[in-house]
Amino acid sequence: MSKAFDYYVKTKKENEKLSQDLKKNISQISYLRLAAFVIGLFVSVYTYAIEQQVISAVVTLLWIGLFIYLVKLHDKAIQRKNFTDALVKINERAIDRIEDNWNKFQDNGEEFGQEEHPYSGDLDIVGHNSLFQWINSSATYFGRLRLKDYLLKPLKSKDQIKERQEAVKELAKEIEIRQRVNAEAMLISGQSTNPEDLIKWAERPQKEGGSLAEKLITNLLTLAFFTIIFLAIFTETVTYKAFLAVTALNLAVLYLGNKKGGPILDTIHQYKTGIRTYENIIRAIEEGNFSSQSLKKIQRKLYTKENKKASELISELKAISNLISDRRNMAYIIINIAFMWDFRCITMLSKWKSKNGKYLKSWLEVIGEFEALSSFANIAFENESWCFPDLHEEGMILKAENLGHPLLGQRRVCNNITIKDKGSVLLITGSNMSGKSTFLRTVGINLVMSYCGAPVCASSFTASIMNVYSCMRVSDNLEKSISSFYAEILRIKMIVNASKGNNKIFFLLDEIFKGTNSIDRHLGASMLIKQLSKSGASGMVSTHDLELGDLEKEMAKLSNYHFQEHYENGDLRFDYKLRRGISTTRNAMHIIKMAGIEVE
Template identity: 30%
Template structure:
């Protein structure tokens, strides 16, 4: 499938549009902040007039009017801040999308990769650059939540069942054209402050309910303080002398606030983070329910979000507004001294905790799955050529990759190629000189298999493959800690293929680059031929690269080998150029000596 649009142009237009809207709202927010300060000064002036003049309707009108105007402006400003944050996030999302298209790794977010998604136990992770800087994980790493990053790591390192792969493919295919939805989900998710929210909620759960053993505090505050202060203030406004008793309540409020201040501060800090993230979940839920979904996975996400949040999220934004206002000293101090509003807010907080806690873990899981599906869909939408692979679960097996390229290369640098294996017991034998593209093609095919078995699109026009056990030997290193030489490290890699082909019910697909180059040429040829022939007899299929033409043309495996090669051209001034195009047959060229001379190393006496 080829694109009929230019992703970079689309992202640039959206970047400009959201930046313009953000700058406009910044000006509006600045003016609103000044009006908010002015209204609070009116409120303070009214309180001052009423405090020092025994009976003043002017003070009452100024105080009440200023307070009402201030609260209205706080509410409006909070709503405006929500929109500002969203537009700023959308600016970042589209800028990141451009960096992702350009494969500018240094400017893409390098989020902490959870230990569980580092590919531990995944034998081909290092060979295929699945994790780390400039990796497949880095390319796909749109998930912001801890669960999203964990699930992404698991999906690209663990093969799913055919049924699960097909469910993911249908969900990703449905999400691909929904650019506004995908970017909105990412923009909202960027607001999650607690990346490992489950851990934060676990701590909050252990903190316990403030009122569980202090019911008398709540009763005392409501009856004596709340009602008493209200009655005295009303009496003072009406000019009654005893109304001045509210000053005694003021002193009492100061004492009880000081006593509970540390406990309150700890609870409010923690809950502000949690509630802010739950508010983000509510925004994401509203995005999800705003569209009708056909795929079962997306229907499941919508159902679980509705079950957890639909009847339990009412008033959450209003509570966040008050929690935000509490952080402002000019609001917190007078309201706490006059009304002890921390006790009321904390009671409200505890109500929400009891409502939401039984459901938050499922919400986190579903958010993580949705983030990964959005990441897969965004990858597919960005690709100049992409397809959803056809996976074969029963004979006859074949492997076809038409127009496949390596997704870690920017589209303008990528060269696509076609390969085909029509049955088991066959392998692709690729020859070519150094730097001609053999290893890159191996990695491209390996990444294609990984993405296909994760349920993601593949950077190819067509991709057909069986469900396979993937084995690679590409980026082999010696291991000083384990006492393994280069050759022995490679032997253990090959051993994995032999063990899998003997025990696995799935097809074994091998990718071997320059097999056994750590030993002498004669033994290398014998070992390579015998091992590949053994794997093929057991029903494996795969690809082997080499620049050893004697090994490549060995008659011992010619019936099973499908030969292809890469080559290069040499200019008149001796410069080497590679076109990275795969051709049928055996390589006619060698270039090792020429490359050595190109970097300035003299080879005297060598023609």
């Protein structure tokens, strides 16, 4: 296996052991916490009962302090264990990807499918058994969105692609920071990962609290509450009715303020774990010692106009969120009544938002961008024999050696391909199951990856920057009353229209016009190939129609290639190697016999 595989196995084992140690540590802290509570409470009650009030008060303060310390220690241990468990999962997934078990990954980006997209459905970019499912390591909302955009909206500029390539190359060497960010992000992947409500709050222009009147009322009501408590304890001049009156007043004011402030506090509490995670991820990115321009740009986005670090400002928001507990919790209710806590938290949140709210979305988008680049970097790290393509804005060329389909793993068979100029067409013939469609998808998916700034599955790869269009996997649409043949016509119309401008179209056509009779299929395919080539579009066409191979005599820019099969002891075998010329073999009758159909 590869160095990457060895690293993943080693890291997985180390973190599994660490997780077990942390589990024991958490259990020990739990017992200590329980003992501190029981023993401390007993001593406090006993010393008070024997009229040692001073000792009782001191003991109470000590055991409560110890208990709070152990609670925090317990929480930190749990957080560390969760982080460690996430690292175990990350390395398990990486091992599965290398061993071709990635199709069990749950996140396949199916919701990103676009029926009208030029190539997504045909090339398996998103959805089941897709490039997204194989490549994605993003766990945050914006990370998944950014990776989707990378795959479905390729870059058009050589300089932009080159810049992203440099970032991916650099991140490929930074495995620890990639896994650190990924592990942190996984801690919130199962929760409300869409931070829409948090961003809406941060970008909402109106001020939500902290006015002079609110501060005055908050402080006066708090003072009144504790004055009543003090007088009741030390002077015994205050009745319980006065205490109830002040409590009722505080509750009434809190109730009135809840309409405006309640949803805000609930939102911040909902994203409490997420805010802590965002801080940790942003700090990890800030601490990276990067040299590529793209990663440096990402880091610069994590500074405000006042040159303050995003991690420090998110930390301030985290500190406020830590003050907000479940507002239905009895302890929180008591604190709320005594200190008018909701109002104080709203004031702090309003102050933070007025200074930093406008930056929050861009910070989260930076996390997403880093995650998307890390997804590509993982692939570069795991496939050292793959190359980063050499891309050109001029011409329409494609030359690749040992080109394979990235998703086929150990079943992959590689081939070479050369397309020299605009208008060039490769006509691929071959019998059933020989590899024609897979080869078209191989070329298409590697072109897409090259324009994303990712490595490609080839030993060398040179290409012009072109717009990829495909017509390979069409089906009927009962809801729209569209037959499969008409759906194919609509798809081809899209490609023809795109080729009419100076759009540098690279097309992939698989068994076109198969929904009609053989005469019309042949004529239609011939006319389409000629028209696309004449318009300057280049591409590949797979077909069973061997007569289309005669176009090579008419079209100087059309070249025939084929796949073939052979038989071993009566069994059908394929080598999936691309050969020059037109196919001369057939296997349909053999396959029909295999299906149990009697052939006369």
